[in-house]
Amino acid sequence: MAAKIMLTCDALRRPAMRSSSAASTPRIRPTTLDIPGLTKSKVSPDGRIAQRDVGSKLVIVMVGLPARGKSYITKKMARYLNWLQHDTMIFNVGEKRRKFASHAEPSAAAGGPDHATREMSPPHVAAHILINGQVPTPPIPTLSLTGAVEAVQANGTGSPGVAEVQPKVDKPAPGSSGTLDNPGTAVHHDPMSEHTADFFDPANREAALIREQCASETLDELLDYILYGNGSVGILDATNSTISRRKMVMERIRQKAGKELNVLFLESVCEDQTLLEANMRLKLSGPDYKDKDPVASLADFKKRVEQYEKKYVPLGDYEERNNMPYIKMIDVGRKVITHQIRGFLSSQAAYYLLNFNLAPRQIWITRHGESEDNRAGKIGGDSGLTENGRKYAAALARFVDHERKAWEVRQQDKAANTHFPPHPGDHTPPNPHFSPLGDEQEEQTRNFCVWTSMLKRSIQSAEFFDEEDYEIKQMRMLDELNAGLMEGMTYEEIRTHYADEYKLREHDKLQYRYPGPGGEGYLDVINRLRPVIVELERMTDHCLLITHRSVARVLLAYFMGLSRDNVADLDCPLGMLYSLEPKPYGVEFKAYRYNPEKDWFDYLPDFKLKKATHPHV
Numbered sequence: 343m344a345a346k347i348m349l350t351c352d353a354l355r356r357p358a359m360r361s362s363s364a365a366s367t368p369r370i371r372p373t374t375l376d377i378p379g380l381t382k383s384k385v386s387p388d389g390r391i392a393q394r395d396v397g398s399k400l401v402i403v404m405v406g407l408p409a410r411g412k413s414y415i416t417k418k419m420a421r422y423l424n425w426l427q428h429d430t431m432i433f434n435v436g437e438k439r440r441k442f443a444s445h446a447e448p449s450a451a452a453g454g455p456d457h458a459t460r461e462m463s464p465p466h467v468a469a470h471i472l473i474n475g476q477v478p479t480p481p482i483p484t485l486s487l488t489g490a491v492e493a494v495q496a497n498g499t500g501s502p503g504v505a506e507v508q509p510k511v512d513k514p515a516p517g518s519s520g521t522l523d524n525p526g527t528a529v530h531h532d533p534m535s536e537h538t539a540d541f542f543d544p545a546n547r548e549a550a551l552i553r554e555q556c557a558s559e560t561l562d563e564l565l566d567y568i569l570y571g572n573g574s575v576g577i578l579d580a581t582n583s584t585i586s587r588r589k590m591v592m593e594r595i596r597q598k599a600g601k602e603l604n605v606l607f608l609e610s611v612c613e614d615q616t617l618l619e620a621n622m623r624l625k626l627s628g629p630d631y632k633d634k635d636p637v638a639s640l641a642d643f644k645k646r647v648e649q650y651e652k653k654y655v656p657l658g659d660y661e662e663r664n665n666m667p668y669i670k671m672i673d674v675g676r677k678v679i680t681h682q683i684r685g686f687l688s689s690q691a692a693y694y695l696l697n698f699n700l701a702p703r704q705i706w707i708t709r710h711g712e713s714e715d716n717r718a719g720k721i722g723g724d725s726g727l728t729e730n731g732r733k734y735a736a737a738l739a740r741f742v743d744h745e746r747k748a749w750e751v752r753q754q755d756k757a758a759n760t761h762f763p764p765h766p767g768d769h770t771p772p773n774p775h776f777s778p779l780g781d782e783q784e785e786q787t788r789n790f791c792v793w794t795s796m797l798k799r800s801i802q803s804a805e806f807f808d809e810e811d812y813e814i815k816q817m818r819m820l821d822e823l824n825a826g827l828m829e830g831m832t833y834e835e836i837r838t839h840y841a842d843e844y845k846l847r848e849h850d851k852l853q854y855r856y857p858g859p860g861g862e863g864y865l866d867v868i869n870r871l872r873p874v875i876v877e878l879e880r881m882t883d884h885c886l887l888i889t890h891r892s893v894a895r896v897l898l899a900y901f902m903g904l905s906r907d908n909v910a911d912l913d914c915p916l917g918m919l920y921s922l923e924p925k926p927y928g929v930e931f932k933a934y935r936y937n938p939e940k941d942w943f944d945y946l947p948d949f950k951l952k953k954a955t956h957p958h959v
Contacts, residue, residue: 375686376389376390376391376392376686378426378865379427379853379855379863379865379866379868379869380869389427390427390429390574393572396568396599396600398574398685398686398687399603400574400575400576400606400685400687401564401565401568401576401577401605401606402416402419402576402577402578402606402607403582403588403605403608404579404580404582405581405582405588405609405610405668406581406610406611407581407583407647407654408581408646409621409622409647410618411621413434413579414927415695416434416577417432419577419694419695422694422875423574423575423687423690424903424906425868426690426868426872428575428687429572430573430576431564431573431575432577432579433563433567433576433577433579435556435557435579435580436579438559439552439553439556557580557591558594561594562594564576565594565595568603569598569599575687582607583655584653588666604684604687605666606668606669606683606688607657607667607669608691609657611656611670611671611672612672612673614673614676617673617700620926622643624927661681662681665682667681667682667683667684667688668681669681669695671695674698675695675696675697693876697876697877697880698879699879699882700926701882702753702923703788703881703882703884703923703924704749704921704923705884705886705922706885706886706922707886707898707920707922708894708918709888709889709915709916709918710794710800710802710803710888710916711728711731711733711734711735711738712727712728712731712734712916713726713727713731714728715799716728716731716799716916718832719832719833720831720832721828721829721830721832722824722825722830722831723830725798726802727799730938731799731803732802733938734803734917735805736806737936737941737942738919739806739807739808740942741919741942741943743811746790746884750787788882788884789883790811790812790885790886791812791814791881791883792812792814792885792886792888793816793820793874793885793886793889794814794816794820794887794888795822795888795889795893796816796818796821797821797822797890800816800820800888800889800890801816804888813883819871820874820889820890821893822893823856823867823892823893824856824860824861825856825861825862826857826861826862827840827856827858827861828856828858837958843856843857847958851911853865864892864895864909864910867893867896868896868909871896875900891959894914895910895914896909898912898914898920899912901922901929901931902951908951911953911957912952912953913952917936918935919933919934919935919943920934921933921934932945933945933946
């Protein structure tokens with residue numbers, strides 16, 4: 343029967359895909375790839391997915407029990423797709439639930455329903471349920487938590503593309519009637535008010551109503567972003583652990599968006615107990631358990647997971663019978679199962695997920711040492727290092743070698759002092775992929791790669807690394823942005839001889855492409871760096887990238903989740919060395935500046951990435 347259904351769907355789809363582009367009647371449009379900077383059409387002159395091309399867009403629906411790494415996956419996925427210039431945003435149901443609870447107004451003194459209760463607005467009715475665990479009289483009208491909800495694009499310091507959900511619920515004035523601070527009020531501390539495990543019990547009808555409503559409202563916001571905003575990908579971050587919930591999600595998407603919009607279910611499963619323990623440690627430092635006793639929090643969290651497990655149904659037979667595309671990740675990439683992956687964005691997501699790993703490692707990024715062209719103020723070219731540049735290269739090799747050894751000591755110390763449950767004050771879980779003391783020596787001494795471009799100034803900056811201890815490789819993908827006709831010129835010469843081009847570039851550096859043979863723009867650099875990024879995500883070794891200004895900007899924009907407005911203007915001067923250490927909660931970032939007097943690197947504890955002071959560079 344399933345084969346017949348698939349055949350019928352394919353048969354229906356083919357004629358629509360081949361219909362004439364000149365037809366004026368509504369039709370299913372072809373959904374070929376859109377890549378900013380590399381493709382162009384009438385509806386998408388910049389290569390970004392047009393609002394009308396719903397069939398090219400994607401909704402990713404997360405599935406899985408708590409502490410399975412769903413939020414980790416969604417944040418990395420959003421960061422990658424946004425970096426590729428596909429507008430992506432995360433819509434987190436848990437965030438909405440917590441914000442709703444924090445704005446909830448407690449009920450008045452115990453007693454029968456009064457006029458105020460009967461006149462409750464929907465948010466206040468929901469708050470009454472949340473605090474008191476019972477439905478007020480009269481019956482609850484349809485809840486509406488939408489209020490003034492807006493999806494806020496990420497800034498340079500936060501997680502990329504996470505929607506901030508602000509339910510429109512009035513807070514009671516301090517000390518006013520009906521607050522928990524009022525000494526005349528009979529206070530009932532229901533565990534639901536803090537969303538303890540009881541709130542997630544499937545038998546808790548009132549709490550289930552709130553959870554369902556939060557999920558429904560969050561999904562509607564996601565669809566508004568996709569259908570009426572500038573969104574290309576929306577990620578619904580929630581457990582969605584039952585068939586009924588996933589069925590509701592699909593029905594709502596089809597009801598509001600039709601059959602064209604692509605939907606991909608993505609489940610994260612943890613079978614490795616060490617990995618699960620690390621995830622639980624991280625969960626205990628999250629918003630639901632922050633500043634609370636870790637032992638009690640762990641017990642409550644395990645109870646919460648048990649509540650979900652009562653009705654949990656993994657992705658599988660139901661989705662396959664109903665032709666629902668899905669990806670199942672087991673132990674964050676140890677095993678990946680895919681089903682009916684179609685569409686450009688879905689394929690990009692699947693490819694990226696295949697290269698996930700949690701291995702602790704350091705990624706270093708720096709520009710080459712000072713070159714002859716740097717000293718002359720020229721862009722591009724292929725000149726060698728100056729004496730100052732060679733001095734920088736020698737110090738770089740010594741410093742990185744020192745930091746490599748110090749990192750190994752820190753990791754061994756962390757593994758040796760592991761304890762569970764965590765103690766108060768613990769915040770960084772040991773990585774499950776770092777072997778404790780006594781394991782194989784090769785796991786303790788991690789390999790270290792040094793990647794350069796194929797330009798002299800970059801290659802020469804790696805000459806002081808011992809090839810017995812470091813794997814050195816040249817990559818054309820790391821070459822500086824090609825300035826075409828303007829290679830070897832100063833910015834002042836460009837302003838004099840190519841005034842119009844100078845103004846065009848100054849107006850929009852991200853979209854601008856240098857004229858002439860080989861001329862590139864930042865979007866070209868992003869696309870040629872894609873395999874480099876995927877390789878950095880795949881590999882478990884340390885890596886130092888000795889590259890150039892434009893490439894360093896694009897790499898930092900990816901790892902730090904910067905918005906597109908900041909990519910081409912990021913300040914990346916010579917002499918700076920950046921350290922990025924992937925963590926389960928994001929990236930640990932450090933910056934160092936070369937000190938010529940000490941011939942060493944100074945750590946900058948308060949450093950923050952910023953825009954360059956000179957807009958033309």
